[in-house]
Amino acid sequence: MGRLVYTTICSLDGYIADADGTFDWAEPDPEVHAFVNDLERSVGTYLYGRRTYEVMAVWQTLGGPEHPAVENEYAEIWRAADKVVYSTTLEAVGTPRTRLERAFDPAAVQQLKESSESDLGVGGAGLAESVFRAGLVDEVHHLVHPVVVGGGTRALPDGVRLDLELVSERRFAGGVVHLHHRRRG
Secondary structure (H helix, E strand, O other): OOOEEEEEEEOOOOOEEEEEOHHHHHHHOOHHHHHHHHOOOOOOEEEEEEHHHHHHHHHHHHOOOOHHHHHHHHHHHHOOOOEEEEEEOOOOOOOOOOOOEEEHHHHHHHHHHHHHOOOEEEEEEHHHHHHHOOOOEEEEEEEEOOOOOOOOOEEEOOOOOOOOEEEEEEEEOOOOEEEEEEEOE
């Protein structure tokens, strides 16, 4: 059975994008990027909302000798995984191994977890909120950047309680801190 893992890069005050929707402050340095690559190796299926999918789809064509090895490695990881995009507005998906779903169905995601030999990763705050509310999250990885952005898109939804235990933490040379939590019980 696969685990459903929410991995996010966020500001110290808990936002994945600032009030203007930008997240340029969140670009990982090579050390953090290599760590994220290691985290993502266990993901066989990504669950995305439309906006996150549109941002991540660049990994389908990114790569080559002009890019750092750590980026080429992530592109290979991303291309090897299946993707499910939840959107009522996206007309079609433009990447292989990708299917479009018009509505989030918690029972279908639970079935996907139960039938999967690899982990599922969820990306995007809106979809993550639905996954948290449905009680499907097994693990949370936060990569906290040393910046306060003062508002924007929250990394975690309001009004949801999930009891977690700290599994590990790590500090990177650039000041980013990784926190790994697992669902308690």
